[in-house]
Amino acid sequence: xxxxxxxxxxxxxxxxxxxxxxxxxxxxxxxxxxxxxxxxxxxxxxxxxxxxxxxxxxxxxxxxxxxxxxxxxxxxxxxxxxxxxxxxxxxxxxxxxxxxxxxxxxxxxxxxxxxxxxxxxxxxxxxxxxxxxxxxxxxxxxxxxxxxxxxxxxxxxxxxxxxxxxxxxxxxxxxxxxxxxxxxxxxxxxxxxxxxxxxxxxxxxxxxxxxxxxxxxxxxxxxxxxxxxxxxxxxxxxxxxxxxxxxxxxxxxxxxxxxxxxxxxxxxxxxxxxxxxxxxxxxxxxxxxxxxxxxxxxxxxxxxxxxxxxxxxxxxxxxxxxxxxxxxxxxxxxxxxxxxxxxxxxxxxxxxxxxxxxxxxxxxxxxxxxxxxxx
Amino acid sequence: xxxxxxxxxxxxxxxxxxxxxxxxxxxxxxxxxxxxxxxxxxxxxxxxxxxxxxxxxxxxxxxxxxxxxxxxxxxxxxxxxxxxxxxxxxxxxxxxxxxxxxxxxxxxxxxxxxxxxxxxxxxxxxxxxxxxxxxxxxxxxxxxxxxxxxxxxxxxxxxxxxxxxxxxxxxxxxxxxxxxxxxxxxxxxxxxxxxxxxxxxxxxxxxxxxxxxxxxxxxxxxxxxxxxxxxxxxxxxxxxxxxxxxxxxxxxxxxxxxxxxxxxxxxxxxxxxxxxxxxxxxxxxxxxxxxxxxxxxxxxxxxxxxxxxxxxxxxxxxxxxxxxxxxxxxxxxxxxxxxxxxxxxxxxxxxxxxxxxxxxxxxxxxxxxxxxxxxxxxxxxxxxxxxxxxxxxxxxxxxxxxxxxxxxxxxxxxxxxxxxxxxxxxxxxxxxxxxxxxxxxxxxxxx
Ligand SMILES: Cc1cc2nc3c(=O)[nH]c(=O)nc-3n(C[C@H](O)[C@H](O)[C@H](O)COP(=O)(O)OP(=O)(O)OC[C@H]3O[C@@H](n4cnc5c(N)ncnc54)[C@H](O)[C@@H]3O)c2cc1C
Ligand SMILES: Cc1cc2nc3c(=O)[nH]c(=O)nc-3n(C[C@H](O)[C@H](O)[C@H](O)COP(=O)(O)OP(=O)(O)OC[C@H]3O[C@@H](n4cnc5c(N)ncnc54)[C@H](O)[C@@H]3O)c2cc1C
Numbered sequence: 073x074x075x076x077x078x079x080x081x082x083x084x085x086x087x088x089x090x091x092x093x094x095x096x097x098x099x100x101x102x103x104x105x106x107x108x109x110x111x112x113x114x115x116x117x118x119x120x121x122x123x124x125x126x127x128x129x130x131x132x133x134x135x136x137x138x139x140x141x142x143x144x145x146x147x148x149x150x151x152x153x154x155x156x157x158x159x160x161x162x163x164x165x166x167x168x169x170x171x172x173x174x175x176x177x178x179x180x181x182x183x184x185x186x187x188x189x190x191x192x193x194x195x196x197x198x199x200x201x202x203x204x205x206x207x208x209x210x211x212x213x214x215x216x217x218x219x220x221x222x223x224x225x226x227x228x229x230x231x232x233x234x235x236x237x238x239x240x241x242x243x244x245x246x247x248x249x250x251x252x253x254x255x256x257x258x259x260x261x262x263x264x265x266x267x268x269x270x271x272x273x274x275x276x277x278x279x280x281x282x283x284x285x286x287x288x289x290x291x292x293x294x295x296x297x298x299x300x301x302x303x304x305x306x307x308x309x310x311x312x313x314x315x316x317x318x319x320x321x322x323x324x325x326x327x328x329x330x331x332x333x334x335x336x337x338x339x340x341x342x343x344x345x346x347x348x349x350x351x352x353x354x355x356x357x358x359x360x361x362x363x364x365x366x367x368x369x370x371x372x373x374x375x376x377x378x379x380x381x382x383x384x385x386x387x388x389x390x391x392x393x394x395x396x397x398x399x400x401x402x403x404x405x406x407x408x409x410x411x412x413x414x415x416x417x418x419x420x421x422x423x424x425x426x427x428x429x430x431x432x433x434x435x436x437x438x439x440x441x442x443x444x445x446x447x
Numbered sequence: 448x449x450x451x452x453x454x455x456x457x458x459x460x461x462x463x464x465x466x467x468x469x470x471x472x473x474x475x476x477x478x479x480x481x482x483x484x485x486x487x488x489x490x491x492x493x494x495x496x497x498x499x500x501x502x503x504x505x506x507x508x509x510x511x512x513x514x515x516x517x518x519x520x521x522x523x524x525x526x527x528x529x530x531x532x533x534x535x536x537x538x539x540x541x542x543x544x545x546x547x548x549x550x551x552x553x554x555x556x557x558x559x560x561x562x563x564x565x566x567x568x569x570x571x572x573x574x575x576x577x578x579x580x581x582x583x584x585x586x587x588x589x590x591x592x593x594x595x596x597x598x599x600x601x602x603x604x605x606x607x608x609x610x611x612x613x614x615x616x617x618x619x620x621x622x623x624x625x626x627x628x629x630x631x632x633x634x635x636x637x638x639x640x641x642x643x644x645x646x647x648x649x650x651x652x653x654x655x656x657x658x659x660x661x662x663x664x665x666x667x668x669x670x671x672x673x674x675x676x677x678x679x680x681x682x683x684x685x686x687x688x689x690x691x692x693x694x695x696x697x698x699x700x701x702x703x704x705x706x707x708x709x710x711x712x713x714x715x716x717x718x719x720x721x722x723x724x725x726x727x728x729x730x731x732x733x734x735x736x737x738x739x740x741x742x743x744x745x746x747x748x749x750x751x752x753x754x755x756x757x758x759x760x761x762x763x764x765x766x767x768x769x770x771x772x773x774x775x776x777x778x779x780x781x782x783x784x785x786x787x788x789x790x791x792x793x794x795x796x797x798x799x800x801x802x803x804x805x806x807x808x809x810x811x812x813x814x815x816x817x818x819x820x821x822x823x824x825x826x827x828x829x830x831x832x833x834x835x836x837x838x839x840x841x842x843x844x845x846x847x848x849x850x851x852x853x854x855x856x857x858x859x860x861x862x863x864x865x866x867x868x869x870x871x872x873x874x875x876x877x878x879x880x881x882x883x884x885x886x887x888x889x890x891x892x893x894x
Binding site: 100105209219355373 | 521522821834840846850880881
C-alpha cells in the first residue's frame with residue numbers, strides 16, 4: 073500500500089481484516105498530508121444521484137462501525153440553505169432527486185430552521201436538512217484505521233518513498249524505494265494528489281491533479297453552529313471546472329469549540345503560498361450565512377491539495393496496463409467520507425468477493441484517467 | 448523613482464532600519480502593532496514616557512509612521528518582495544480597524560522575540576508568570592507580581608527582573624539560574640575580547656548583581672524550579688539541584704513558600720512573518736548575510752529574529768538592514784557593522800552560556816500540561832509521538848498548539864517533543880471575519 077493517508081490506512085485495515093498481508097509505506101509519517109489538511113465532512117448532501125452518491129451512501133453506512141476512539145465521529149446532520157430565488161428552485165429540485173435515490177433530505181420551514189440554527193441568517197429562501205451528514209477528525213480517523221490495520225498484522229514503513237518500478241513479463245514485481253526494494257504480489261497506489269507523479273514513476277500514468285483548498289479556523293466560541301451548514305452553491309463548486317477559483321460556504325463547529333469555515337477550490341499546482349483574497353472570499357461567503365460571526369477572530373488558515381480527476385470520480389481498481397498495480401485515489405474533496413467504502417470495494421475486487429456497489433464507474437480505463445499527457 | 452521600504456516592527460531594530468533607509472534616500476513606511484514606537488525595551492507606562500523623547504524618525508517627512516498597525520499576512524508573489532497585509536486601527540486589537548495592503552521595493556522584518564518558558568508540573572497555576580510580564584508590571588505599573596517571589600530559569604534576564612521586583616518592594620526569595628556555574632563560565636570567558644564592545648552590557652549586569660547583593664537576594668546556579676503547587680494559585684514551589692544536562696539530582700529537592708514565581712528560559716524569535724515570507728532559518732533564527740539580507744530577494748531581517756543580543760545590537764542590525772534595503776551604497780557603515788558583529792558574538796556567547804539542558808523533559812510527569820490553551824498533557828503527547836503518525840497528525844489528534852495562542856507559548860517545546868516547525872502561522876495576527884470579508888481596495892503603493 074503506497075501512501076498512508078485516510079485511503080491507504082482504510083484500505084490496509086480492510087485488506088488485513090480479509091487476511092491479506094499488508095505493508096503500508098509512506099514517504100513521510102502516516103496521515104500528515106492531504107488527510108491532515110482538510111475537513112472531515114462525511115457527506116451525502118452534496119452529491120446528486122449517480123455512482124459517487126452510491127459509494128457515499130455505502131461508505132456512510134460503514135463509517136459508524138469503523139469509527140473508533142479518537143475519530144471524533146459526530147453524526148450531527150447537515151443543513152443546506154439557499155439565499156436566492158433561483159438557488160431555492162435548484163436546491164428543491166436537487167433534494168427531490170436525492171430523495172428518489174434514497175437520501176434523507178427533509179425540507180425545513182423557517183421556524184424549523186430557526187430552532188435548528190438560531191444564529192443563521194434569516195435571509196434564507198429554502199433549507200433542507202440531511203440527517204445523515206456526519207463528521208470525523210480526519211487525522212484521528214486515519215490513526216484509528218492504522219491502529220486497526222496494525223492490530224491485524226499489517227506493518228507500516230514511514231519515511232519510505234517509492235521511486236520506481238521493477239517490471240518483468242508485463243507485471244509489477246517490486247518497487248524501488250528510498251528504503252530498498254520491496255516485493256509484493258500487489259501494489260496499491262494510494263498516493264492522493266501525488267498519484268499522478270507516482271503512477272508516472274511506475275510507468276502507468278493516471279491523470280490525478282492537485283486542486284487547492286483553504287480553510288479558516290476561528291478562536292473557540294460558545295456553541296453557535298449546531299449542524300454542518302452549507303450554502304447551496306456548494307453543490308455547484310464540487311462539480312465545477314478545476315481552473316477558476318470557487319468558494320462556497322461550509323460552516324461547522326468542532327468539539328474544541330472552534331468554527332471551521334471552508335472552503336475554496338482552485339487549480340494552482342502544488343503552490344502553497346497563502347492568497348489573502350481567497351481567504352476574503354471564504355470569509356465573505358461564511359458571513360452571508362452567519363452574519364453574527366463578523367467580530368470573531370480567525371486564528372489560523374490552512375489548506376491542502378485535493379486529488380482531482382477531471383470527471384470527478386475516484387479511481388478504484390486494477391491498472392489495465394500493468395499487472396500487479398492497483399489504484400485507490402482521486403477522491404478530490406470527499407476522500408474522508410468515501411474512505412471506508414473505497415476500502416471495502418477495493419478489498420472485494422482484490423479478494424474476488426462481489427462488491428455491494430458497482431465498481432465499473434470507478435475503473436481505471438476511463439478517458440478522464442488515461443487521457444494523454446496525463447499530468 | 449524613490450525606493451519604498453516597509454519596516455515591520457518599531458523596536459530598536461525597526462527604528463534603526465527606518466532611520467538608515469531614510470538616510471539612504473528611500474521613502475519608509477514603519478509599522479508596529481503597538482501604539483507607541485520603541486518595542487519591548489521601551490514598552491513602559493505612561494508616566495515613564497515623559498522621560499523619553501519621541502523617536503525622531505517617526506516625525507520624519509520621509510517616514511510614514513503607522514502605530515496600531517498589525518501585519519496579519521505576507522503574500523508571496525512570483526516576483527518582488529511579498530505584499531504586506533495590514534490591519535490598522537486606532538489600536539491593533541480594537542474595533543474599527545481597516546485593511547490595507549502595502550507594496551514595497553524592500554521589506555525589513557523586525558518583529559522581535561517573546562519570552563520562552565519551559566513547562567513543569569504546575570506551571571499553569573495563577574501566580575506563575577513570565578519574567579517579561581513581571582518586568583512590564585514592575586517597571587510599567589510599579590506593581591510587584593507578589594509579596595514573596597522567586598525568580599528562576601536561565602539567562603541574563605533573571606537579574607534585571609529581580610532588581611525591578613526589589614525596586615517595587617517585593618521580597619525576592621532568590622534568583623535560581625538553572626545553568627551550572629561551569630557552563631556559565633565557559634560561555635562567558637572563552638573569547639573575552641569579543642565582549643569589549645558590549646562592555647556596557649557587562650557593566651549593566653554588574654550593577655544588577657550589586658543591587659541583588661544589597662537586597663540580600665541569593666543568586667544560585669545549577670538550581671531550578673521543578674514543580675509549582677497550590678490550590679487554585681501557586682503557594683509553594685519545589686526547587687532542585689540540576690546537573691549540566693538539567694536532570695534533577697535526587698534528594699536535592701527543597702520546598703519554598705511563595706505567592707508568585709517568575710520564570711524565563713530565554714526568548715523565542717517571532718518567526719511567523721519570516722516563515723511566511725519564505726526566509727530560510729538557521730539554528731532557530733532567520734539566516735541573514737553581512738547586509739542582513741535573508742534568503743528571499745528584497746527581504747531583510749534585523750533584531751531578535753536573527754539572534755538574541757540586546758537592544759544595541761538589534762539597533763545596529765537594523766541600521767545595516769535599512770541602509771541596504773533603502774539602496775544605500777554597499778559596504779558603508781563600517782563602525783555599525785563592527786558593533787553588529789560584536790553584538791552577534793555576544794549573542795552566541797549568551798546562547799553558549801545559557802543553553803537549555805537536554806534533559807529538561809525529565810521534570811515532566813504524564814499529567815503535566817504542555818499546551819495550556821488546549822490542556823494537552825505530556826503523557827498524551829509522548830504516546831502520540833510514539834505512534835509514528837506524522838507530527839501534524841499528532842497535533843491535530845492531541846490539539847497541542849492549536850489553541851488561541853497558536854503555539855506561541857508551547858511551540859518550542861512541541862518542536863522538541865515532536866520535531867515540527869512551530870512557526871508556520873500564515874495568519875500572523877488574528878483578524879476578524881468581518882475585516883477579512885472586506886477586501887482592501889487595489890494594493891496601494893505606500894500610503
Ligand atoms: C481544504 C480541503 C477540505 C477537504 N474537506 C473534506 C471533507 O470535508 N470531507 C472529505 O471527505 N474530504 C475532504 N477533503 C478531501 C480529503 O482530504 C482527501 O480526499 C483525502 O484526504 C485524500 O486522502 P488520500 O489518502 O488519498 O491522500 P493523502 O492523505 O494525501 O495521502 C497520500 C499519502 O501518500 C504519500 N505518498 C505520496 N507519494 C508517495 C511516494 N512516492 N512514496 C510513498 N508515499 C507517497 C504521501 O506522503 C501521503 O501521506 C478536503 C480536502 C481539502 C484540501
Ligand atoms: C522587559 C524587558 C526588558 C529588557 N531590558 C533590556 C535591557 O535592560 N538592556 C538590553 O539591552 N535589552 C533589554 N531587553 C531586550 C531588548 O528589549 C531587546 O533586545 C530589543 O527590544 C530587541 O529589539 P527588536 O527590535 O529586535 O524587537 P522588539 O523590541 O521586540 O520590537 C519588535 C516590535 O515588532 C512589533 N511586531 C511584532 N509582530 C508584529 C506584527 N505582526 N505586526 C506589527 N508589528 C509587529 C512588536 O509590537 C514590537 O514592537 C529587554 C527586554 C524586555 C522584554
